[in-house]
Amino acid sequence: MDGSQTAPARRVELRSADGTRLVATDRGKGTAILIVHGGASTAATWEFVADRLAERHRVLCLERRGYGVSDEGVSPHSIAAETEDVRALAATAGEPVLLVGHSSGAVVALETALAAPRTCAGLLLYEPPVAVDRPLGGEALRLARAQLDQGRPEQAMATHLRRIVGMSRRSVLLMRALPPMRVMLGNQAEAQIRDDEAIEALGVGLDRYASLDVPVLLLGGERSPAHLRARLDALARVLPRVHRMTIMPGQGHMANFRAPGDVARVVADFAEDVLG
Structure with missing residues (x-):
């Protein structure tokens, strides 16, 4: 499973329920997997x-x-709007999909499954930053928003990475020392802080997920910040149909980029169980 024999991805454009133009890629044939x-x-x-x-x-x-290349969408940003985006793309598959979500995208995937469980044959959540017993960002998020509004996007992202994600000061400094990474952080700051605010707006607590009747695989990395594993453990206690929890040895929060073969095998094994 190295991906060398697959045809190039096809670009897809679609409209969400609120009219926002979205772009996706579509590759391969067979039962459908949707990645957020x-x-x-x-x-x-x-x-x-x-x-x-x-x-x-x-x-x-x-x-x-x-x-x-997707449009920004209406303001204020919300997870509910993003669930409509996922549902719009899932509808193009014509059948329930295995929904795979990563980080804040995993929160979107989880909320989509809750709102429209028939959309999902299964749900794979890679370290979603769900608010277990306290707001996701709190004072740190308010500081990041103030920095962004002051025209300091790189500093806003540094606050997000250090005080919300939990990265070390050294790691953040190394990222900001690389010119391409520094530009990327600045360019993504607005969308990332909006993500944090949308998750925080969901409120604190996981009880609403106790009714989710969809098989779930919880995925984490051995080297990820400890709070992300704690959030997975909390979800495992609440979700009624946890298929299993997989913690990838030697990996962190970006194994999809650093070890794509390992992640693909986890997804493929789960797909075999829920899609056949």
Whole structure:
């Protein structure tokens, strides 16, 4: 499963329920897998995983509103609007999909499954930053928003990475020292802080997920910040149909980019169980 035999991805344009123009990629044939990327990134961060999965499946990768080439959408940004985006793309598959979400995209996937469970044959959640017992960002998020409004997007992203994601100061400094990474952080700041605010607007607590009647695989990385594993553990206690939890050895929050073959194997194994 190296993705070398798959045909090039096809570009798809569609409209969400509120009229926002969305772009996605569509590759492969067979039962459908739909991938929702994380914050401060684009669908391209999952292309190496998608290429591998497309050897046996149809793989749809959504470019989330506000990221990449999809339109920004209406204001204020909300997770509810993003669930409509996912549902619009899933409808093109003509059948229930295996919904894969990463980071804030995993929160979108989880909320989509809750709102429209018939959309999903299964749900794979890679380290969603759900608010278990306290707001996601709190004072740190308000600081990041103030920095963004002051025209300091790089500093806003540094606040997000250090105080919300939990990255080390050294890691953030190294990222900001690389000119391409520094430009990317600045360009993605507005969308990322909007993501944080939309998740925080969902409120605190996971009880509403106790009724979710969809098989779920929880995915994490051994080297990810500890709070992300704690959030997975909290979801495992609440969700009624946890298929299993998989923690990838030696990996962190970006294994889709650093070890796409490993991630593709986890997704493919789960797809075999829920899609057949």
